[in-house]
Every structure is written in structure tokens, then in C-alpha cells.
């Protein structure tokens with residue numbers, strides 16, 4: 639569905655040396671898959687997304703979306719192609735002077751759809767996003783999670799084939815992050831839309847992606863199935879990311895449901911962490927935050943579990959199936 643073939647992008651800044659944001663990137667996102675790209679700040683993730691929706695053109699190489707070479711389309715064709723590529727953002731990018739309904743209607747108005755069709759479509763999307771009763775509210779009157787739901791509804795308005803997610807949960811607390819990720823999973827399941835998301839949070843990748851690519855200095859340094867990459871990370875940067883397994887919360891101000899459950903896990907080897915916690919996290923709506931410890935150095939990590947109490951208990955029950963869990967301590971032998 640999305641292909642990058644030998645894509646490089648450099649930016650020239652006056653007389654200084656050009657900045658190489660992407661170098662020789664090959665990437666393929668299949669139809670209906672959820673693909674994650676992780677990397678530190680400046681790795682080139684946003685540039686990659688901007689190339690996919692045609693906001694940037696590559697210095698060399700080719701970007702193909704749904705069979706169309708995005709990088710060589712004329713202005714009018716590009717506008718039409720962009721309608722089939724939805725995008726959601728970390729800071730939502732909503733129109734603040736428009737109501738929820740008007741925000742979602744906006745891309746349909748731009749596409750010149752008839753009024754009646756717009757009304758019908760927007761009603762359906764608001765219903766689907768659980769926002770029907772907030773249709774006449776303004777973005778400033780909504781919570782972060784609700785704002786992102788408006789962003790998602792707006793991105794889906796023209797029935798795109800691809801949804802690009804730019805750090806879509808980075809500004810949200812752990813519980814809201816879980817609900818937004820769950821919603822994205824459902825949308826992917828129900829519509830078969832392909833999702834390409836960029837994030838610096840491995841927990842996001844762990845929760846919803848099937849495959850992942852790790853970027854560093856404009857290059858993809860490792861990629862593959864999430865499970866195998868997490869189990870046996872080969873690049874030092876990937877190891878660092880996997881080791882973190884960290885959810886950046888809201889500046890340490892945890893909601894009550896994110897702060898109550900802390901377990902210390904004794905792991906003889908790093909790969910056990912993924913083996914035990916990975917499947918449990920994938921099948922429940924929880925987030926994990928590593929508080930302390932390094933498996934390689936201390937032999938344990940302490941993990942704070944966030945989410946609804948029922949979901950947290952479900953995760954603990956699943957862990958119990960694999961490890962001995964005694965008074966907040968899990969042992970793997």
C-alpha cells in the first residue's frame with residue numbers, strides 16, 4: 639500500500655551544508671497492516687511521513703501510495719491523492735473556531751461533497767467516535783482524548799486507504815492513550831485501512847503494530863515483526879528502545895488508575911521480559927511504565943501498570959500463567 643524506494647531527502651539551508659534527513663530508505667507497508675516507525679528526535683520520522691502525503695518531495699527515490707507515485711504527481715492529482723491519505727497529529731491540529739461537527743465536515747467541504755451527504759457522513763463518524771453528544775462543542779471545550787477522536791473522525795471523512803499517525807498519543811495520559819490505540823485497532827480491523835505511525839514510544843508499537851522499523855540519522859537501522867524485533871533486538875539503538883519499554887506519562891502526574899499497581903519483575907534474561915509481558919499487554923488495554931531497574935544490570939525491573947482496574951487484573955492474571963507473582967513481585971526462572 640505504501641512503498642518507499644531508495645528515498646533520500648536533504649534540506650539546503652543557505653550556504654551551510656545540506657541536512658540529510660533521510661538516506662536511502664526502503665520501506666513497504668502492506669494493505670491493512672499497522673506499521674510503526676520509532677526513532678529519536680531528529681531521526682527523520684516526520685520527514686518520512688511528510689513524503690508519504692506529498693508535503694515534501696524526495697531528493698531522490700520514489701514514494702508510492704496505493705499504486706500512485708506520489709513523488710511525481712502534479713498539483714491537482716496530488717490534491718486528489720491526499721484525500722485518500724488521512725493524517726492525525728500529536729497536537730490534533732483542529733480548527734479552534736469551528737465546532738466538532740464543522741471540523742469533521744471540513745475535508746468533505748473541501749472535496750465539494752453535497753450538504754446532505756456531509757451531514758449524514760459526519761453524523762456517522764461522530765457516532766462511531768462516541769462524540770455524538772459533543773457535536774456542537776468547540777475543541778477548547780474537549781478533553782485531549784476527545785480532541786484526538788475529532789482528529790481521527792476528520793482524518794477518516796473521505797474514506798482514506800491510509801492513515802498516517804504523527805505521535806498521535808504523545809500528548810495524552812496513559813489511560814487515554816490506551817483508548818485511542820484501541821480505537822485505531824478497531825478502525826483498522828473494521829475498514830482494512832493501512833496505518834503508518836511514528837512514535838518514540840515502544841509501548842505504542844508493542845500495543846498495536848505488526849511490524850516496526852527503527853530509524854537513526856535518516857536511515858532504517860532495523861525492521862521486522864514486532865515480536866521478533868522485541869525478542870531479539872540486534873541494533874544497539876533498538877536494544878535501548880526495547881529496554882526502555884516506557885510510556886511517557888503526563889509529567890509524572892499519574893492518574894489514580896495508573897499509579898496503584900506496581901510489580902517488580904525478576905528476569906534472568908532480557909528476552910523474557912518481552913516473552914512474558916508482550917502477549918499480556920497486546921491482549922489487554924493497559925500501559926506499562928518502567929520505573930526502575932535494568933534487566934542486564936540489576937536482573938529486575940519494576941513496572942507500573944496503568945489502565946482500568948479490570949484490565950490491570952486481567953494482565954496480572956495472564957502474567958500469573960507464566961511467572962510466580964507474589965505480593966507484587968514476579969519471578970521467572
Ligand SMILES: Nc1ncnc2c1ncn2[C@@H]1O[C@H](COP(=O)(O)OP(=O)(O)OP(=O)(O)O)[C@@H](O)[C@H]1O
Nearest residue numbers: 649657658659677678679680681682683684685686
Ligand atoms: N524543513 C526543513 N528544513 C531544514 N531541515 C529540516 C527540515 N525538516 C527537517 N529537517 C531536519 O531533518 C532532520 C530530520 O528531522 P525530522 O523532523 O524528520 O525528525 P523526527 O525524527 O521527526 O524528529 P522529531 O521526533 O523531533 O520530530 C533533522 O535534522 C531536522 O532538523
